[in-house]
Amino acid sequence: MFGSTLRTTSARSVAIQRSHVAQNCARNISQSTRRADAASSAKNAAEGAAKQLSSAAAKASAAVGPVAARIQGATGINLSSFGESIAYNARVAGSLFKQVYIAEALAPPTSTSAIKQGAETLYKRALDASYWSGVVRTGEWKKLAVYGIEVVGFFTIGEMIGRRHIVGYKLDKHSSADAHH
Numbered sequence: 001m002f003g004s005t006l007r008t009t010s011a012r013s014v015a016i017q018r019s020h021v022a023q024n025c026a027r028n029i030s031q032s033t034r035r036a037d038a039a040s041s042a043k044n045a046a047e048g049a050a051k052q053l054s055s056a057a058a059k060a061s062a063a064v065g066p067v068a069a070r071i072q073g074a075t076g077i078n079l080s081s082f083g084e085s086i087a088y089n090a091r092v093a094g095s096l097f098k099q100v101y102i103a104e105a106l107a108p109p110t111s112t113s114a115i116k117q118g119a120e121t122l123y124k125r126a127l128d129a130s131y132w133s134g135v136v137r138t139g140e141w142k143k144l145a146v147y148g149i150e151v152v153g154f155f156t157i158g159e160m161i162g163r164r165h166i167v168g169y170k171l172d173k174h175s176s177a178d179a180h181h
Helices: 002-075 079-103 112-127 129-138 141-163
Strands: none
Touching: 129 141
């Protein structure tokens, strides 16, 4: 009798263990199925994003084509040869500006009143003689001089870009004014 009880208990124990193993296997299969579903949905989302990105790139290149043709016509420079380098340099400059923006904790003004207040402050300081004497006394005039040189430099570069020439304007060698003389 003791042997049959032991065998029954042993059989129950084995049955319980098998049940636990089956449950664990079912749970693992369920989890792996969920993981596979999540992985496939992530893959599908990535593929969808890639398709949208490629279609956006195609639309952008279609929009840029006529602009590039106009620029090529105006300047006589073939921009297609510069395409990769321009895109690379634009990405590098964008990432650099982003890093500076984050590192310096820069933020654009959130309201027009902030812009207005800044302009009023500059105007009042420009007219205030005591401000200028303080600038000279503290040596802050050096910093303001550098800012002024930067402004003049940016203006000059903008002028060069606008003229499409470094010094003066390009003149036709065979202009209509020379034909009369």
